[in-house]
Amino acid sequence: MREQRLSVRRASAVKRTKTIKVNYLARVEGEGALDVRVRGGRVTEARLRIFEPPRFFEAFLRGRRFTEAPDITARICGICPVAYQMSAVAAMEDVCGVQVEEPVRLLRRLLYCGEWMESHALHIYLLHAPDFLGYESAIHLARDHPEVVQRGLRLKKAGNDLMALLGGREVHPITVRVGGFYHVPVRADLARVAEQLKWARDAALETVRWAGTLPFPDYEHDYEFVALRHPTEYPIIEGRLVSTRGLDIPVRDYDTHFVEEHIPHSNALHSRLRVRGAYLVGPLARYNLNFDRLPAAVQQAAREGGLGPVCRNPFQSIVVRSVEVLYACEEALRLIDLYQPPQRPFVEVRPRAGTGYGCTEAPRGILYHRYTIDGNGVITEAKIVPPTAQNQKAMEEDLRAFVAPRIDLDHATLAWQCEQAIRNYDPCISCATHFLTLRVDRE
Amino acid sequence: MVRSLRRPKLAVWKFASCDGCQLSLLNCEEELLAIASQMEIAYFLEASRATGRGPYDISLVEGSISTPHDAERIKAVRRISRVLVTIGACATAGGIQALRNFSQVEEWRRLVYARPEYVQTLETSTPVAAHVPVDFELRGCPISKTQLVEVISAFLHGRRPAVPSHSVCMECKRRGTPCVMVARGTPCLGPITQAGCGAICPAYGRGCYGCYGPTETPNPTSLMSWWKGLGVEDGDLVRVLRTFNAGAEAFRAESERREAH
Ligand code: SF4
Ligand code: SF4
Numbered sequence: 001m002r003e004q005r006l007s008v009r010r011a012s013a014v015k016r017t018k019t020i021k022v023n024y025l026a027r028v029e030g031e032g033a034l035d036v037r038v039r040g041g042r043v044t045e046a047r048l049r050i051f052e053p054p055r056f057f058e059a060f061l062r063g064r065r066f067t068e069a070p071d072i073t074a075r076i077c078g079i080c081p082v083a084y085q086m087s088a089v090a091a092m093e094d095v096c097g098v099q100v101e102e103p104v105r106l107l108r109r110l111l112y113c114g115e116w117m118e119s120h121a122l123h124i125y126l127l128h129a130p131d132f133l134g135y136e137s138a139i140h141l142a143r144d145h146p147e148v149v150q151r152g153l154r155l156k157k158a159g160n161d162l163m164a165l166l167g168g169r170e171v172h173p174i175t176v177r178v179g180g181f182y183h184v185p186v187r188a189d190l191a192r193v194a195e196q197l198k199w200a201r202d203a204a205l206e207t208v209r210w211a212g213t214l215p216f217p218d219y220e221h222d223y224e225f226v227a228l229r230h231p232t233e234y235p236i237i238e239g240r241l242v243s244t245r246g247l248d249i250p251v252r253d254y255d256t257h258f259v260e261e262h263i264p265h266s267n268a269l270h271s272r273l274r275v276r277g278a279y280l281v282g283p284l285a286r287y288n289l290n291f292d293r294l295p296a297a298v299q300q301a302a303r304e305g306g307l308g309p310v311c312r313n314p315f316q317s318i319v320v321r322s323v324e325v326l327y328a329c330e331e332a333l334r335l336i337d338l339y340q341p342p343q344r345p346f347v348e349v350r351p352r353a354g355t356g357y358g359c360t361e362a363p364r365g366i367l368y369h370r371y372t373i374d375g376n377g378v379i380t381e382a383k384i385v386p387p388t389a390q391n392q393k394a395m396e397e398d399l400r401a402f403v404a405p406r407i408d409l410d411h412a413t414l415a416w417q418c419e420q421a422i423r424n425y426d427p428c429i430s431c432a433t434h435f436l437t438l439r440v441d442r443e
Numbered sequence: 444m445v446r447s448l449r450r451p452k453l454a455v456w457k458f459a460s461c462d463g464c465q466l467s468l469l470n471c472e473e474e475l476l477a478i479a480s481q482m483e484i485a486y487f488l489e490a491s492r493a494t495g496r497g498p499y500d501i502s503l504v505e506g507s508i509s510t511p512h513d514a515e516r517i518k519a520v521r522r523i524s525r526v527l528v529t530i531g532a533c534a535t536a537g538g539i540q541a542l543r544n545f546s547q548v549e550e551w552r553r554l555v556y557a558r559p560e561y562v563q564t565l566e567t568s569t570p571v572a573a574h575v576p577v578d579f580e581l582r583g584c585p586i587s588k589t590q591l592v593e594v595i596s597a598f599l600h601g602r603r604p605a606v607p608s609h610s611v612c613m614e615c616k617r618r619g620t621p622c623v624m625v626a627r628g629t630p631c632l633g634p635i636t637q638a639g640c641g642a643i644c645p646a647y648g649r650g651c652y653g654c655y656g657p658t659e660t661p662n663p664t665s666l667m668s669w670w671k672g673l674g675v676e677d678g679d680l681v682r683v684l685r686t687f688n689a690g691a692e693a694f695r696a697e698s699e700r701r702e703a704h
Contacts, residue, residue: 053459053509053540054564059551060542064682071652075539075687078463078585126469139479146476153472160470168643170470171463171585172654175647183647262556345648 034418036399038407046399048392048422061382066092066351066373067178073369073384074172079122082115082163083362085176086237087369087384092178094252095356095373096349103342104180105237106335111166111173112236112360113332117159117200118170119363120283120321120328124207125152128318131420132214148210151203155325158200162193162332180346190336197333204326205301211322212305217417220312221398224276225285226390228361234293234327235286237360242289245276251359254368260385271390278393281365282425283320284311298327314398314424351377362387364425391425451500451599453478454486456520458506458513459540459568463585464531465505471588478595497523501598507533507690509540509568521575526598529571530591532584536656537690539584540568544690545698570690579604584654584687587639607638608659611651614642623650630670632683635661635693656688663697677701 037045057076064072069088074081086108093100100108125148126138135141142149160170165185167173175182226247228239241257242248249257260271273279291299291309299309305319353375359368365387372381402421406414455465465487469475478484485495502524508514521527529535537544543551544567552559571577581594581604590606597604607613611633615622623629623645631650633642637658644651657663667680675683684698 053506053513054552054555055459055509055538055540056543056548056551056555057539059554060539060546062554065679068682068686072539072686075461075463075584078461078466081463122466122469137484139476139484142476142479149476153475156470157472160472168647169585169640171466174644174649177649182644182649 034399034422036403036418038403041407043400043403043407046396046403048396048399058382058384061371061379064379066095066371066377066379067349069369069371069379069382070176070178071172071174076384076386078171079119080115080362080364080367081172082112082167082176083360083367084369084384085173086112086360087358087362087367088371089176089178090237090358090360091356091369091371092358092373093349093356094358095354095371096178096352098179098347098349100180100347101342101344103340104184104346106338107166107181107184107342108176109236110332110335110339111163111176113328113335114159114162114166114170116236116328116363117325117332118156118163119159120325121152121156121159123363124211124318124321124325125149125156128423129211129214131416131423132216132318151206155200155203155207158193158196158203159328161196165189165193177346179349180342180344182345184341184345186341187339190339194333194336197329197336201326201329201333204322204329208301208305208319208322208326211319212307214318216313216315218313219315219402221314221401222312223280223284223394223398224273224278225288226273226279226281226366227285227289228359228366229289230293232293234290234331235361241359241366243273243279244288247273251368252357254357254359254385255370255383258368258385258390260389270393271385272393278397279390280394281387281390282317283324283363283365284314284317285365286361287311287320287323294323294327295330298323298330301326314421317424351375355381364388365390388425395422395425450481450483452485452495452497453482453595454497454499454502454520454524455484455488456486456502456504456506457488458504458517458534458571459509460506460531460533460538462505464533464583465503467530467586467588467591468503471592474592478592481599482595499524501526501528501595504529504534504571505531507536507538507540507568507570508574509543509565510563511565512563514565514574517571517574526578527571527575528579528581528594528598529577530581530586532582532654532656532687534571535580535582535691536688537568537570539687539689541690542685543568544695545685568690581606582637582655583639587641590639609638610634610658610661611636611638611640611642611645611655614638614640615645618642618646620646623648624669624673628673630673630675630683632666635663635666652683652686653694654687656691657693661693663693664700667697667701 033049035047070085073084073088076084130137130141138149163170167175224243224245226243228235229242230239240250258271259274288310302323307319355372357370359366368385370383371379373379508517532538548566594604624631629650632653633651635657636651636653637655639655681698681701684694688694
């Protein structure tokens with residue numbers, strides 16, 4: 001615990017054998033650790049251990065009412081509560097056969113834009129950028145570059161303010177319900193945040209340009225990317241599930257193509273594609289599969305940040321996140337412009353026995369919910385697959401490949417680089433662990 | 444004394460939780476750099492890989508105690524903390540994960556995990572105060588960031604935090620929100636829920652669902668009869684008391700009484 005965060009051990013018996021342990025990963029959401037084992041100069045194992053306590057959401061959702069799912073599942077993750085709320089309402093409306101009015105749909109998208117901004121800005125400036133610039137944290141970074149950190153904090157605040165306006169507060173918003181919202185804003189409320197969003201749009205553009213100048217290791221990985229895809233929009237709250245290797249299915253077929261496994265040695269539940277194995281979700285996946293859905297100005301900004309339509313270097317995910325912040329600002333401004341308060345903030349939803357499916361693009365990637373409810377609206381079965389669980393296998397494979405050419409680096413440098421590689425994924429370990437195990441087994 | 448010359452050290456610890464309460468500290472965008480200049484943020488893994496050595500002047504603890512390992516770890520945290528403040532419903536009441544306290548964890552473990560034997564967990568999820576002495580408990584799921592800043596600055600200046608213990612109703616009155624129960628017949632937990640959020644739910648058209656936990660002297664039995672009068676079913680009365688603060692004494696006792704009959 002505590003001070004003994006980083007320990008590097010050299011086993012003397014076998015030459016060129018070392019174990020790199022990073023106990024307690026910093027600057028990720030939640031608690032995790034990494035073990036890499038090298039034998040005879042080869043990486044034999046890369047293990048991401050996750051030891052968050054299990055919280056049993058899927059178990060205690062049974063017996064709750066279908067209307068409670070948005071408030072309850074929000075508590076899986078304080079960083080992306082809206083994602084949980086949106087996947088939950090999508091699944092519940094699916095099972096009950098309800099479609100919300102267009103203004104409600106757009107308002108959901110707008111609320112979600114706030115979350116993308118807040119979560120991405122947090123990740124870019126507070127969690128990830130310090131790595132590239134060689135600082136222990138954003139607070140250390142702020143001593144030398146206050147203007148950079150202040151820009152990040154203000155950008156984050158713009159997202160939070162949008163969430164607070166629509167949701168009542170930024171963490172665990174209180175306005176979202178199955179069928180719509182408890183409360184919707186009037187146009188004048190939105191005009192207030194629009195001013196701030198215009199500032200944020202400029203700051204986001206600067207962020208893209210600045211992120212593009214960071215020093216990226218020369219490294220690429222051949223992932224199968226999985227994201228939602230929508231006929232006209234950059235995906236946020238709906239779409240089909242597609243991949244770069246030909247997957248193209250409706251959300252309700254998720255379980256026929258994806259499976260979660262409880263793996264004995266990694267002690268963690270890993271998702272994989274039944275036929276092909278590891279895959280990656282998140283900003284890189286969304287971007288690579290949906291570049292053509294970005295407005296021309298955002299595509300242009302991406303080029304200024306040094307990106308093409310495809311990006312396979314996970315370290316550049318910081319640039320892709322910046323591009324998505326810019327997109328979220330643009331999209332939020334567009335939605336505010338279009339906004340007409342709905343006739344009714346919500347439609348009455350009558351429960352109907354059956355199973356419903358919901359999948360939305362959390363900042364960290366697709367978040368899948370499946371619920372079975374009975375005719376009284378009581379949940380009889382729940383399944384939730386958060387992005388980090390889906391990325392775990394890809395993260396481990398990636399780390400193995402990343403470490404291989406770097407094993408001669410001194411230990412502290414290598415350990416930091418591995419941590420940094422993990423932070424590329426923005427792992428949100430609290431979300432993942434309600435069904436990941438926590439056993440830490442070390443010989 | 445040398446002590447007074449150095450900046451006080453702040454540590455932030457996480458147990459079973461969603462990170463939302465820690466995030467409230469990072470969400471103090473305007474105050475964050477100011478706090479960082481007044482204090483040494485010595486241990487805060489969500490924000491920094493630098494870890495300054497203890498002991499710490501203030502420890503903020505998020506999350507409940509739900510594993511054997513965490514039951515040990517919290518004792519170590521207590522030993523190296525001068526002041527220990529718990530933040531949020533998880534740390535002060537066991538959190539949403541305290542729903543296990545009303546059920547069989549063994550069954551849940553089998554339900555959620557393919558290999559239940561890998562999962563170490565306790566039968567209960569309990570507040571930090573059930574394990575070690577706590578100097579101050581800040582309520583909410585999530586906590587309010589203004590209250591958090593107040594608590595930190597109060598301890599920096601050696602005074603008690605000014606955090607009200609009255610009900611959400613008072614905040615509605617102050618805000619000028621008409622009572623949703625009286626005016627519209629919407630069931631609301633406001634009368635037995637502690638203030639702190641600014642009474643946002645009634646202001647946004649819904650009843651309070653109790654995320655700040657019970658007030659100092661709540662009367663849930665009486666409120667639940669009112670709810671019944673509004674047509675709420677018995678099962679829902681139990682459910683409404685069992686959410687993020689299900690483990691808080693007043694909510695727990697009333698929910699069990701309701702369940703029994
Ligand atoms: S109290 Fe609520 S917001 Fe805070 S950590 Fe627990 S679940 Fe998250
Ligand atoms: S549920 Fe009650 S305490 Fe929580 S935010 Fe709403 S009004 Fe406040």
